[in-house]
Amino acid sequence: MKTFARLGTLFVGASAMLAASFAPRQTFDVPLASLDLGKMRVQPAGGRGGQTQTVAQANKSIDGNPIRIGGKEFTSGVGTRATSVLFVNLNGKAERFSAMVGADDNPMALPPNAAGQPQAPPPPTPIVFRVVGDGRVIHVSKPVARGDAAEPLDADVHGIKTLVLQVKPVDGSRPVAANWADAKFTVNGSADEAPVAIDIPIEPRTILTPKPGPAPRINGPSLTGVTPGHDVLYKIPATGSRPITYGATNLPSGLTLDPSTGVIRGTIASRGRYLVTFTAKNSAGAASKPFTFIAEGQLALTPAMGWNSWNAYGRAVSDSLARAAADAMISKGLIDHGWTYVNLDDGWERSARDTDPLHEGPVRADDGTILTNKKFPDMKALGDYMHSRGLKFGIYSGPGPTTCQRLEASWQHELQDFLTFAKWGVDYLKYDWCGYSSVLAPGETNQQLPVLKRPYQVGRAALNQVPRDIIYSLCQYGWGNVWEWGAEKGIEGNSWRTTGDITDTWESMAGIGFRQVGNSKYASPGHWNDPDMLVIGKVGWGPRLRDSHLTPNEQYVHITLWTLLASPLLLGNDLTQMDDFEVNLVTNDEVLAVHQDALGKPADRVSKKDELEVWARPLADGSLAVGLFNRDEMDMPVSVRWDELGLKGKQKVRDLWRQKDLGTFDGEFSSVVPRHGTVFLKVTPQ
């Protein structure tokens, strides 16, 4: 392959003589395809988190076919996929970057579906080609989709040192085959100054938040919802040097506090609102916090915080892994910041048809009681273990005959199963549609609202007969705009998944998170949008764990955005292996106070300028939590005007991740936000 096509002539005359000892300066073309394409980050075609990483192709489409755009074949160029990113060092020596860009004519082969059947090619999805240089957007193509003619692109890159070439879908995160056809740099310099593909610069794992001091501080929400007559368990989360002595004044009768652990247990007999004051004392000082028990039968008045086994262990979850997660939630100090639930996902049940000896066996006892598999010798003991340590316990089932892992689910055993769960001490139920599709009557589809609602109505009716407070978490991937009806009478979901399954890539996480525009109006205390569980830390969906593919800044975006969205925060990583960075990320009490804010009003988008977004959420104290987000590939300034936030005059601005006041600002605030990063602010009227 030809690397340099010489266009220009050598400089002549005095300068050439002067430069005799240097490589000669000339104008020449460098095809993009001649660069080290292994440096291009290409979104996998499918599958989970980079397991099928692919390499961009020189002079071929990503699938190895000739490059074809809008019926025209190109013999040179780079075949890649949206989303993909390439960083190029131009040395300031390139003049232009030009290409014919477009989606490949060949519909991308999708991996077989869960049942092993081939999938139909996806509909044409619009994508854009972006050129970004030294923190400035240089060119954004018009959106093009499969079948459209190639778009000419000719960008002035004069003086640019670092250039980014990016292809991305206009919406969502569906991968699309994309081509930079005839792509080349025109360089004016010496041959050794030609553009070079470089690694994506990844920032260090910087800890932003100062450690809590030795004096006690009481964290967590300012209220909790319970049902009169049902068991109450509330652990007062507090930081500060140990030992701490806890107190509570005006505790309603029926509740008792263990002063050495801060765990409150018992029942509240009558309906009402009970205002109490928590106290915490240690050798370094004392703290107090007003708190309200709202005994009106409404649960999850602030979104749940905890852990779920799925993104870490998948169906390899076991009793001992769940106990280890609980132990780590305590030993890593998460419990002191309000982390509470330890939830089993799929993988605790049996299947008569399973080939895995761990899951096989009769699925129910003679009386119909659901049985646990070999990894869970005693579920009641496991629930007791959680409760004895001040934690809560969650489980997973579904309204169909089987779960997503084809293990036993609760079809026609709803009440019986929920009563069993209550006996085990379950506090949280994730109820996953999956197998329900197999029991639809002829003519019924998952496009019909009454059909979509039915299993969750049956579930709610059963749950109402169970004498225990159990959070009801709907999981049906956002079908039928579940956010519009998940809270309605007769369903009363405490949360509902708004999307399909998340995975630990920027495309997946950011795609899901930033797509939640307009959903804030459907959530309220007790009823939350759930854009799926967290993918920071060590994840793996099975026995083998690895580090999340999210960069450090992407992990800050993940926690910031889910906090703003008032989504349930369910860690999906191996808690026992959390390092200081990860612990810091999930134990910033000012960030978590936004998540647990009593007003219960999630953020919505305030502005979007290309890849820069601002989201804001009103807080109970009259201030606003504001996230500045940079979804672009280079650090860029992001600004927000007070009038966009409905504010006037001077505002105090605090950096929540650094827990640092930034000063008083009139009219607007602006800050450089790192690539795929965030600045998270609290804005308070002066």
Ligand code: GAL
């Ligand atoms: C999926 C669900 C995941 C996980 C999995 C278990 O349907 O969305 O969150 O629960 O099932 O099989």
